[in-house]
Amino acid sequence: MAGLERQRQLLDFALSSLARRPMKNLASLTVYTAVVFLLSSVMLMSHAIRREAAALLAGAPELVVQRLVAGRHDLIPTDRLATIRAVRGVAAAGGRLWGYLFDPAVAANYTFLVPPDRSIAAGTAIIGSSVAAVRGVGPGDVMSFRGYDGRPVAFTVTSTIAAESALVAADLFLVSEGDFRRLFGIPADRFTDIVVTIRNPREVRTVAEKIDAALPDARIILRDEMRRTYESVFDWREGMVLVLLVGAILAFAIFSWEKASGLSADERREIGILKAVGWETADVIGVKMLEGLVMSLTAFLAGYGLAFLHVFHFGARLFEPVLKGWSVLYPEFPLAPSVDEIQMASLFFFTVFPYTLATIVPIWRAAVVDPDMVMR
Secondary structure (H helix, E strand, C coil): CHHHHHHHHHHHHHHHHHHCCHHHHHHHHHHHHHHHHHHHHHHHHHHHHHHHHHHHHCCCCCEEEEEEECCEEECEECCHHHHHHCCCCEEEEEEECEEEEEECCCCEEEEEECCCCCCCCCCEEEECHHHHHHHCCCCCCEEEEECCCCCEEEEEEEEECCHHHHHHHCCEEECCHHHHHHHHCCCCCEECEEEEEECCHHHHHHHHHHHHHHCCCEEEEEHHHHHHHHHHHHHHHHHHHHHHCHHHHHHHHHHHHHHHHCCCHHHHHHHHHHHHCCCCHHHHHHHHHHHHHHHHHHHHHHHHHHHHHHHHCCCCCCCHHHHHCCCCCCCCCCCCCCCCHHHHHHHHHHHHHHHHHHCHHHHHHHHCCCHHHHHC
């Protein structure tokens, strides 16, 4: 108990010492908090987007088969379905129809898709929330597009997709198979690609190798490869933002170096007085380290808390276009609050410990000098 009481008294003295230099400490705290805020915002947002992408890809096909002609993605014949279904380990295989159409009215691309259950009635469409907003349309309105042959193809909007699905459905058009083929001129014996379901998830790569051997002109895309591609994109974007924040990181490094380079005259005089009245060197170093710890913890908690609010309550407006991407039909979707403990611990280690430890050397140099010399 005596040891705890002693530490409490040292902490009280450290807090009173910080309060005696309010302007200097407030300026340092503001810079420190701003650096933690910027770095935390980038890390929190990138982690949240990765979680959204992982949840999205969890429902993606285990395996996608595309046809390559001269190294380019081409339409795949329907007879390839029989070849794929004959491969041992394949549970099901089905053709997909999807593509992009440019709308000059809003200078944006729409994604047209035929749903797997082919449940859309001919001449109708279900559209994404961003399409409805940018075109000002809703259920009952008619949208017309110019087909591959120059003839108009009209769609009556039956409903819009909920805004909660904007990450994948902001620019989406769900249409019937017949309308899709009529709009893009795709013959009845062709698909965009083929999705494959595997009986045993542990045999995905083995089945992919068998399909690749049976279809030499095919490109096999695994769900794990899609996930790694998304992670690589987000890693690149996060790195790009951190490079842009290199100025803030350098400012923090200079800030810590200035803290380690020496003490002000007032701080040296204070240490001399403490030594003169009987304080031990260990006590002086301890109380000054407590000052640094209070400053660094306060800055870390404030910066991280502000970053959490910035990302999950205000949509991370500072970094949203860079980390989420940008488009004419921009998907507006809230990020689910999530914290990566390892990321948080790393940020804590690289921001709190350097500042706190930087106070040891100059304080030790001042504390071991004769008090009379320090006060002079």
